[in-house]
Amino acid sequence: PPSPPSAAAGPDARTPTSRGVLILPGLGNNAADYGPLAAQLEARGMAVEVAQVTRPDWSRNAAALVDPNWWRGTLQPRPAVDWYLELVDGAMGRLKRRVEAGDAPITMLTHSAGGWLGRVYLLHWGTAGVDRFVSLGSPHNPPPAGVLDQTRGILTHCSQACPGAFHSSMGGAGGGWGGGGG
Template identity: 45%
Template sequence: MASAIVPSLRLRPSFSYATSPSSSFSSSGDVKPRPAVILPGLGNNSGDYKKLEVTLSEYGVPAVVAAVSRLDWFRNAAGLVDPSYWRGTLRPRPVLDWYLKRIDDAVREANALAQGQGLSLIGHSAGGWLARVYMEEYGNSDISLLLTLGTPHLPPPRGQPGVIDQTRGLLYYVEEQCAKAVYTPELRYVCIAGRYIRGATLVNNADVSAGIDGGDAISELAIASNKTGDSQVSSGPSLRARFVGQGYKQVCGRADVWGDGVVPEVSAHLDGALNVTFDGVYHSPVGSEDETRPWYGSPAIVKDWIHHLLQ
């Protein structure tokens, strides 16, 4: 079934906790929310998502986190002996079979809780595109929703000077071989991006205080990161913005774009999906702080996307 054209949304989260999760959302009748499987991002471990798991449970959503340790990610070094790594044409299998198996184990555990009502996958960072590989390889008949948080879905442009594909071809494979995003009653893709800081080029030829499209207001946290000692916004990009911009450039080919500090906004959205952007949201649970530096899984942010899991 073809996916309808869905407009993108941009949200500024509210940090009010006046209403509890249980009173904000209640399931109708005896219908229980689908279980969710949380897929860790590159370099993260299962424990990084414990607080998100607890937050989801407060909305009645049982969650299973795929079992991943930080040391597990060193398994990816096996790709170094594959000639396709050096050609930039690496494929997910077999180098990422270990992660796909962890997803499958978590899906099986969640299915035991689902009682036939389907599952939601929540993929953080690389966990989002790895979820797409899993759905392609293992099937998606049990999955009703793929919700991605700061996932670099799109490969960098080919032939861009100074840009090296950090996935060595994996994202090109996903783009070319995995099913396209849809938003249908049977399966919904929701792709969430963050605007925490705008990057800058190494040479000062862009105004960091302007929005990506020239008309958007800078997020409050991005402003805070560029204040000087006298509380005035700097007239030029900060060193931090230049550093972040070089990271963005490796992902999307441009430095002077908005992103969550790691993944550019433009890379975290997919054609065919419901695309959402949150202002002031940081990429990772590591280094985040719920009130001053919230990440996608902070309670104040979750309350603005939890409804996708309750539909």
């Protein structure tokens, strides 16, 4: 598969554009899985960066097994997923350098676990430059009582720390991440 455009363009290549798009991979995916999508968006004049996640990176989540909160189902996202958030931050920095004059608006385009991880990123790193949050196939609400939370509590944390359209200044009909939908 083709590599994401950022790899071909170089980390500091400037792109004349009116919009940047930051793609956050879903659980088990890697950056290359989003190469064709990124190429299509680039062909439409957008500057695109994909968080450079590799499949082996996901095994880093196992580090949280030593945290008693994992076993209780009350796990906090940080530091458990800091490895992912740091990759997102690196991609965001590259994208901000690429967009015209550094002030083109940015859409955060997330897939699966990238959706709730994107919410955590915005909560801790801020929304500067991001005016849209698009989530594809992402769970945003914790499972009902009695159903195992595969995130071991992180979805509960997200729904409490940044509920519904938490960043209502961001675009979209409901603002934020869809007005509190699941």
